[in-house]
Amino acid sequence: MIIDTHIHIWDTNKSSYSWLSGAxxxxKRTYSIEELDAARKTAGIGAGVFVQADVQMEDSFHMLEVARNTDWIKGVVSWLPLADTGRTATLLEQRLLKDEYFVGVRHLIHDEEDPQWLLQPAAIESLKILAAHNIPYDVVGVLPEHIETILKVAELVPELRMVFxxxxAPPISSGERHGRWGALMxxxxxxxxxxxKISGLGTVAGAEKFTAEALTPYVGxxxxxxxxxxxxxxGDWPVSLLASDYVHTWKVYKTVLSSLLxxxxxxxxxxGNAIRFYDLKLD
Incomplete structure (x- = not known):
């Protein structure tokens, strides 16, 4: 059993996905889960988790609806308006905590100008609410400053479970071993x-360096x-397509992991770790 804990879908008729304008x-088109079915079977992926791709609830509600109708999708990492603690609490209580597919939260912090965005008081209070409900948080950081921010978040909300x-974004493209990224990690x-989360390394490394040989020192x-x-x-599909197709992406990851473990x-x-982290129900 292999679980892909990082799958995106988006429907440009249902949400704006403002970041797509510069992508x-x-x-720059709608991606549906049906497109992935044949490739994920070839890759040997038995279960999957959707991860938010927009900073509005329409995207998350769309993922939850698709998850209910896709037997191999077992969870959804939703967006929540963390900077609005009251609305975050209301959405959790009135909708998300009642949905069996809701397993986590993420905000596109790498698109925020301030790498310390999560440290604003309202966001910290929202993260405390997540921790109180044992809801994990996905950190989509790309800078060393994002790691520094998470060190501070962990001090302020010690019970919160988080995943990078x-x-x-390790320095695979430059070949640095392992520099400031390594010291902070x-x-x-x-x-x-x-x-x-060992994911998205094709776009981090670049297509030419997305090889088992290049990735192994960082994963190790x-x-x-x-x-x-x-x-x-x-797997980070469909963003991963910028570096390689889905089957080859998983071939690289499996080659790396099997050489180390x-x-x-x-x-x-x-x-096993994904099941435990997201509290996935596979039956």
């Missing part, structure tokens, strides 16, 4: 409530410091 042409999407890994570094019990995987530890990274 590569390949992404795409390993917070090593520091944040000391917090047992913080996990690492993360496994060493976070441990095989706090890492799991995501085996047995029960490999099974945990493939599925």
């Amino acid at each position: 590569p042409e390949l992404l 999407d795409h390993l917070n 090593q520091e944040v890994a000391k917090n047992k409530n913080i996990y690492a 570094f993360v496994l060493e410091h976070f441990g095989a019990d706090r890492c799991f995987l995501g 085996s047995g029960e530890m490999l099974e945990q990274v493939y599925a």
